[in-house]
Amino acid sequence: METGTWKVKVGLAQMLKGGVIMDVVTPEHAKIAEAAGACAVMALERVPADIRAAGGVARMADPTVIEAIMEAVSIPVMAKCRIGHFVEAQALEALGIDYIDESEVLPPADESHHVWKHDFKVPFVCGCRDLAEALRRLGEGAAMIRTKGEAGTGNIVEAVRHMRAVMDGIRKLASTPQDELMALAKEMGAPFELVNEIHQTGNLPVVNFAAGGGATPADAALMMQLGADGVFVGSGIFKSSNPEARAQAIVKATTHYQDPQIIAEVSKNLGEAMPGLDIKQIPTDELLAPRGW
């Protein structure tokens, strides 16, 4: 029996596909998410909208909060560590967390280096803004990728930008002649082996979720139609007026993303969505997506 293999790390993400991963801050939230059909939860002390509002340095959540959430549900539980904070990651692994999100939602602990994720048995998901960034994280051992979007804004525009950039990058690599790949890898700042692999297969070798700004069932279905394998919803559920109904609706819209009638039906009577932020109104130094590289 061999644990912590690449296949079981990537494999768990494959089992999450077509599903919704929801941010939760209490065991009660976690139970609501699970009952609504979430395929996993992200255990946090505060959702991104509150982290954004509070400012300062947000860190790995209190293990008491994480353990209470792990106790409350039977679906996989994820938690966030700061970029480059390999000791927070070690602590999360020791807690038995199912997936670590090395996340730009928390201020980075290291501005030069991300966690060397191959050293861990627990799998990691990392954010990206384009294919090159995704491939750098894969090179470090991430077993799952997500768009960064702009967390805590309730505005899907950045997630769309990032998903389109990843998909465009894949299409470009697939159609680039073999003898130009090395120069392209240099220009991208991405590992050649992965550039070559995507050129050959036309696909990412791991699961790619959408994250950062989704707040409605239509947002979820939009990201799925753009090529996401599934969606993270952070503040969008528990910052809305009726989290239970909204959680169920987003789960249904993610499964039935190609069915406009179902999307229209589940979008009815959900109450107020979370308040949205115009990205252009956010001071540049308060944007989360540029954290990490």
Place this chain on the structure above:
Amino acid sequence: MTGLSVRAVGTYSSSIKIGVLAAQGAFAEHIATLSQLEVAAVPVRLPRQLEGLDGLIIPGGESTSIGRLMQDYHLADEIKGLVRHGWPLFGTCAGLILLASSIHPDGKIDPLGLMDITVRRNAFGRQVDSFETELKIPVLGEKPFPGVFIRAPVIEQANSGVEIIAELANGTGVAARQDRLLACAFHPELTEDTRLHRYFLDIVAGNQ
């Protein structure tokens, strides 16, 4: 080869059409495996998409999530009805849980109750306990089968009429057959080995 009657790739009747439940989980991987075997495979999200199918695969994923979506869109009752009329069904991991008649430890899922087994969810622990191992599956021949176990369940108890077709070294049941129902706790769809899928297609075709 002992008792192996699975066929070579590409020899199935072109008329066979298999559905893969696409509520949530690794359904694309099953569709890819079936396509590799030159069998028509279609995703199923709504009851009307069950029409004209010769069998169904319930993939790995989160059983609570898949179970919920099956209830919400009235797939559970339709599938139960079809199986009672002899329809073949293959469940992997979450699919095994959903096929069971009873689930330990929780009441979070209403299983389909089609296979006379008791299943324990997350039987090995959390993700850090997920593992790969080689399995002996006599009905597939002597060559070991690559077992990929991800937050996997096990079969705790099987009543008469259920044949355990794969066990771990310690005797824990991890795959079973009951009439035209097949289920396993691991993920053949994440491997290159197509023998278990071919075994299911033989059940569908009436050769097993």
